[in-house]
Amino acid sequence: MSILAIETNNLTLHYGDLTAVDHLSLNIKSGIVYGFLGPNGCGKTTTLRMLCGALMPNEGTIKLFGENAIPFSKSMRSNIGYMSQRFSLYNELSCYENLKFYAGIYALDGIKRDNRIEELMELTNLCGFRDELAGTLSGGWRQRLALAAAIIHSPQILFLDEPTSGVDPVSGRLFWEIVYTLASKGVTIVVSTHSMNEAEHCDEVGFLYEGKLIREGAPVDLRATFPGNIIAITSSDPIVLSHQLKKRFSNKLESYIYGNEIRIRIDGDEERLFSNYDFRKVEPTLEDLFVYITEHSDVEAS
Numbered sequence: 001m002s003i004l005a006i007e008t009n010n011l012t013l014h015y016g017d018l019t020a021v022d023h024l025s026l027n028i029k030s031g032i033v034y035g036f037l038g039p040n041g042c043g044k045t046t047t048l049r050m051l052c053g054a055l056m057p058n059e060g061t062i063k064l065f066g067e068n069a070i071p072f073s074k075s076m077r078s079n080i081g082y083m084s085q086r087f088s089l090y091n092e093l094s095c096y097e098n099l100k101f102y103a104g105i106y107a108l109d110g111i112k113r114d115n116r117i118e119e120l121m122e123l124t125n126l127c128g129f130r131d132e133l134a135g136t137l138s139g140g141w142r143q144r145l146a147l148a149a150a151i152i153h154s155p156q157i158l159f160l161d162e163p164t165s166g167v168d169p170v171s172g173r174l175f176w177e178i179v180y181t182l183a184s185k186g187v188t189i190v191v192s193t194h195s196m197n198e199a200e201h202c203d204e205v206g207f208l209y210e211g212k213l214i215r216e217g218a219p220v221d222l223r224a225t226f227p228g229n230i231i232a233i234t235s236s237d238p239i240v241l242s243h244q245l246k247k248r249f250s251n252k253l254e255s256y257i258y259g260n261e262i263r264i265r266i267d268g269d270e271e272r273l274f275s276n277y278d279f280r281k282v283e284p285t286l287e288d289l290f291v292y293i294t295e296h297s298d299v300e301a302s
Helices: 044-051 095-105 110-123 139-150 169-184 219-224 238-248 270-274 286-295
Strands: 004-015 018-029 033-037 059-064 080-083 157-161 188-193 204-209 212-217 229-234 255-258 261-266 279-282
Touching: 004 044, 004 188, 018 044, 018 059, 018 188, 018 204, 018 212, 033 044, 033 169, 044 157, 044 188, 080 139, 095 110, 095 139, 110 139, 139 157, 139 169, 169 188, 204 219, 204 286, 212 219, 212 286, 219 286, 229 270, 238 255, 238 261, 261 270, 261 286
Parallel strands: 033 188, 033 204, 080 157, 157 188
Antiparallel strands: 004 018, 004 059, 204 212, 229 261, 229 279, 255 261
16 A cells, blocks of 8 residues: 555635635645646645645644644655745856755755755756856746755655746656656655646646545546547637537537637437537547536535
8 A cells, every 4th residue: 555645634724705725635645746737726826835834724634644744843844845836046046056055955065965966957957057047047947947946855745836837848848757757766746737738747636626626536537537428520710610509509518619629528329419510539638527527516526
């Protein structure tokens, strides 16, 4: 049985009358990549900040590797790395100087510090940018430097808050390769994202909606729970086609625009209703499932 890195029970946080996180219970295994998936404002960042001790919940408990985390002790914080949406770097310092500064915060010095910095420079391919000022780096390279700073102290748990937001696809893919390398070494990684494609990179995914955990599991298992089938109709003007279809089916059609396609959920032999259209069957995605769940009355913790 896998060791649980993170356990929460009824974790709740209120901002006045707003419930940002609503009785969240989690069991995240050690050494996996776990993703919180959901739209902006669903409670992803608030959850991460509670899990790393930056915010205290109004209700509920947090355990890290079986130990009660509240209040967070110094030793417990030393096992946590956190990379925020806005990279916490000093623009006027070089890559090396930024890492040296963060190493100092965690009391790393001498040979141990220097070896760790060189190790991370190699892991993130920053060796050629050692003396470059952080403020002159492109978004993808700043992202890597911020990751190196977040793990300078070799944490056992790493929290990444929408780490690839605003980064080009190639840099994002290279970033995920580094994440996989860390996970292969036993680091538990918890990442928040609103990208359905990015969630596919995770070992397990939790759907967050209005502060609640509404579904959880491995991406392949989650997709298998989609009810019915999906057909896609490609169109040069999907907005117009969407209006035409909804008018024809009296707005009862379960559909949404996906790029230059209209995706439609169907049951049984309903394909015959679209015999006049050039459609194709497609495999349901996490996005299809998320849209279905949030548009139906069964939006509740699974």
